[in-house]
Amino acid sequence: MKKIIYTKVGGLEAIDIIEQEKENIGEREVRVRVHRAGINFADLMMRQGLYGASPDFPFTPGYEVSGEVIEIGKLVSKVNLNDRVIAIPGFGGYSEEIIITENRVIIIPEKMSYDQAASIPVTYGTAFHMLVHLGCIKEGDAILIHHAAGGVGTAAAQICKAYGASLIIGTASSKKKDFVESLGMHFVDKEKDDFVKICKDLTGGFGVNQAIDPVAGKHLMRSYKALRNGGKLHCFGASSAVPKSKRSWFAALKMWIDTPRFNPIKMMKSNKSVFGVHMGTLDDERIFNSHLQELNKMMLSGSINPIIDSIWRFEDVREAQRHMHxxxxxxxxxxxxxxx
Ligand SMILES: NC(=O)c1ccc[n+]([C@@H]2O[C@H](COP(=O)([O-])OP(=O)(O)OC[C@H]3O[C@@H](n4cnc5c(N)ncnc54)[C@H](OP(=O)(O)O)[C@@H]3O)[C@@H](O)[C@H]2O)c1
Structure with a gap:
């Protein structure tokens, strides 16, 4: 059984593929033969040692996989042998097989492909948690999405549409204009345009109802300024700390220093809220599972449909991560x- 490991903190050279002996499964665990594993931006941060919630090196990254159940423990009751499933190990998913507790496994509907299934948990789960669960998105809302062309960004745009948002503003690099517009977003060039001004201009001076910001640093305050009275800001990443495939202490420190400290007393005047969101450390599994059930329904009804940029053989994992960097x-x- 082969798996990918991060040998040490580092760039792409810190990625290796090793052979691993099979381990026995526990009574409430299942063994899943992995078909697809999602790559997330967090995987890149972990490799650079910039992700708080990750194991000691060496370790195998991989939040989410799709595959088939090939062995079940004696007390397993929720899944059967040969079931097609999504599994959310948190870590260890970049592997030909994983062992996981049955509570973190969800059966895939018949119509859903392994590609689609591996694309849903982190991206759609996070976007749904922010926009629907915390943000209570409503018909007619205006929403600002950063990294609009990426995994979470494209999922967020589809969820906004499904919930009747009337204006979706998406920031990305200039080459992605057509792609972002094809998803029904108003495109903002992240290098050239002033997204705060655009958010105000397009909403009659009021600002957006929600903004989702995975950039942090100074960028976060600008997203806050783009909100209307009563608006909600979700801080859910720190991509400004990871400018390249090699770790930059300078960028990481700058992100940390520049990230605003919000004062709730001052915030009272504008009724704005700021949420810190990290799905990996959300410890009530019921919340995430109920998001996934809802997302499965939306997927089957056709209101969401994961957009897959590319599928890489696991042996090409370095190139796949470089593509994201x-x-x-x-x-x-x-x-x-x-x-x-
Ligand atoms: N808190 C949570 O639970 C949670 C869960 C999932 C994801 N996230 C966060 O959400 C963000 C998006 O995650 P994702 O997995 O869907 O990735 P993604 O958006 O597909 O990430 C790649 C894209 O991000 C943009 N980007 C901006 N700054 C970048 C940088 N410094 N290096 C490389 N790309 C950069 C690039 O597009 P453009 O430059 O064209 O915009 C790039 O194509 C990440 O910050 C991630 O950490 C958080």
Whole structure:
């Protein structure tokens, strides 16, 4: 059984593929033969040692996979042998097989492909948590999405549409204009345009109802300024700390120093809220599972449909991660672990 590991803190050279002995499964665990594993921006941050909630090196990254159940523990009751499933290990998903507790496994509807299934949990789960669960998105709302062409960004845009948002403003690099517009967003060039001004201008001076910001640093205050009275800001990442594939202490420190400290007393005047969101440390599994059930329904009804940028054989994992570092992806990047 092969799996990918991060050998040490580092750039792409810190990625290796090793052979691992099979381990026995526990009574409430299942063994999943992985077909697809999602690549997330957090995987890049972990490799650079810039992700608080990650194991000690060496370790195998990989939040989410899709695959088939090939062994079940004696007390497992929720899934059966040969079931097609999504599994959310948190870590360890970049692997031909994983062992996981049955509570973190969800059966995939018949119509859903392994590609689609591996694209849903992190991106759609996070976007749904912010916009619907915390943000209570309503018909007619105006929403600002950063990294609009990426995994979470494209999922967020579809969720906004499904919930009747009337204006979706998406920031990305200039080459992605057509792609962002094709998703029904008003495109904002992140290098050239002033997104705060555009948010105000397009909403009659009021600002947006919600903004989702995975950039942090000074950018976060600008997203806050783009909100209307009563608006909600979700801080859910720190991409400004990871400018390249090699770690930059300078960028990480700058992000940390520049990220605003919000004062709730001052915030009272504008009724704005700021949420810190990290799905990986959300410890009530019921919340995330109910998001996934709802997303499965939306997927089957056709109101959402994961946009897959590219699928790479797991042996090409370095190139796949480089593709994300180079900001080339439009949609989700997937690793293919299926038997050849
Ligand atoms: N808190 C949570 O639970 C949670 C869950 C999932 C994701 N996230 C965060 O959400 C963000 C998006 O995640 P994702 O997995 O969907 O990735 P993604 O958006 O597909 O990430 C790649 C894209 O991000 C943009 N980008 C901006 N700054 C970048 C940088 N410094 N390096 C490389 N790309 C950069 C690039 O597009 P443009 O430059 O064209 O915009 C690039 O194509 C990340 O910050 C991630 O950490 C948080």
């Amino acid at each position: 180079d900001r080339k992806n439009c949609g989700k990047i997937i690793l293919d672990f299926a038997p050849k």
